[in-house]
Amino acid sequence: MPRPAPDGAGSRHSPCDVRASSVRTIRALWGSSHPGPTLVVTALAFALGLSTGLEPWRLAVLTAAVFAGQISVGISNDALDAPRDKAVGREDKPIARGVIGERTAWVAASATLVLALTLSAPLGWRMLSAHALALGSAWAYNAGLKSTVVSIVPFLVSFGVFPSLATLSAPDPAFAAAWAWIAGAALGAAVHLTNVLPDLDDDERTGVRGLPHRLGARTATLVAAGAVVLGAVAVLVGSSAGELTAVPVVSWVFFSAVVVVALVTVWRAVTRPPTRALFRLVMLAALLLATQLVASGGALVA
Numbered sequence: 395m396p397r398p399a400p401d402g403a404g405s406r407h408s409p410c411d412v413r414a415s416s417v418r419t420i421r422a423l424w425g426s427s428h429p430g431p432t433l434v435v436t437a438l439a440f441a442l443g444l445s446t447g448l449e450p451w452r453l454a455v456l457t458a459a460v461f462a463g464q465i466s467v468g469i470s471n472d473a474l475d476a477p478r479d480k481a482v483g484r485e486d487k488p489i490a491r492g493v494i495g496e497r498t499a500w501v502a503a504s505a506t507l508v509l510a511l512t513l514s515a516p517l518g519w520r521m522l523s524a525h526a527l528a529l530g531s532a533w534a535y536n537a538g539l540k541s542t543v544v545s546i547v548p549f550l551v552s553f554g555v556f557p558s559l560a561t562l563s564a565p566d567p568a569f570a571a572a573w574a575w576i577a578g579a580a581l582g583a584a585v586h587l588t589n590v591l592p593d594l595d596d597d598e599r600t601g602v603r604g605l606p607h608r609l610g611a612r613t614a615t616l617v618a619a620g621a622v623v624l625g626a627v628a629v630l631v632g633s634s635a636g637e638l639t640a641v642p643v644v645s646w647v648f649f650s651a652v653v654v655v656a657l658v659t660v661w662r663a664v665t666r667p668p669t670r671a672l673f674r675l676v677m678l679a680a681l682l683l684a685t686q687l688v689a690s691g692g693a694l695v696a
């Protein structure tokens with residue numbers, strides 16, 4: 395069956411055709427946004443905003459700004475990767491499959507980038523600058539750093555600064571404490587090291603050789619699991635100001651759960667070929683740590 399022409403090229407369309415094509419475009423854009431990570435990072439922003447005690451409008455605007463920013467990062471990533479994804483026949487990539495055109499994708503990625511920054515502005519220039527830094531670093535990954543030995547750096551930067559997006563959104567803005575930077579960067583590293591694992595062979599064929607490709611799947615997963623534990627220790631120790639006797643029981647429960655997740659990640663890595671499950675385990679660890687912060691009332695600011 396012939397594919398519909400991308401970007402609406404073609405002749406006459408009935409209102410039904412137009413509606414169907416709009417739905418197809420929106421679904422394809424959502425599919426290109428890396429929906430799973432987009433939703434997880436948005437939920438993390440919400441949880442960090444809650445734990446910072448933001449008032450409802452600030453919490454809503456922070457969450458919406460992060461959501462828009464993630465969509466812009468995800469779609470621009472797929473738009474830039476489209477020729478490579480097409481070459482290796484990636485069926486999960488709507489742009490590479492020709493469901494939508496690259497022009498449509500770029501319009502959506504640019505519009506959501508502008509929306510993310512516009513929504514950040516009412517939260518203050520510090521939050522706006524921090525979000526611009528996080529997004530700039532993510533776009534730099536998409537634009538080429540992903541194929542270099544320093545492919546991990548944008549994840550360290552974007553996720554390192556990420557907890558501060560919440561604390562800088564407060565009426566009395568402040569950077570997050572050092573332990574929160576460490577936890578964010580450690581989890582960002584784990585996200586990168588596990589996300590690319592199922593695509594290592596396809597990536598090699600199209601010339602993408604980031605840090606995980608050079609480390610190899612097993613080493614990358616072991617380092618990722620170590621980073622998850624480092625993040626968990628940072629949250630446990632940091633949020634109780636170094637007083638281990640003052641750590642609430644709920645924090646120990648979440649900490650133990652995250653260590654179990656890290657152990658399962660290692661076990662899977664040594665017993666099976668790498669799959670998307672390793673990345674999902676890292677996402678789960680990040681959600682557990684954010685929930686721990688909310689449940690224990692741990693303060694993000696020193």
Ligand SMILES: CC(C)=CCC/C(C)=C/CC/C(C)=C/COP(=O)(O)OP(=O)(O)O
Nearest residue numbers: 467468471528529532535548549552553556
């Ligand atoms: C807080 C914040 C702004 C964080 C974002 C940080 C960051 C560097 C994001 C890049 C996200 C991304 C689309 C990775 C997938 O790329 P890929 O091309 O390696 O893998 P794929 O095959 O899944 O597309």
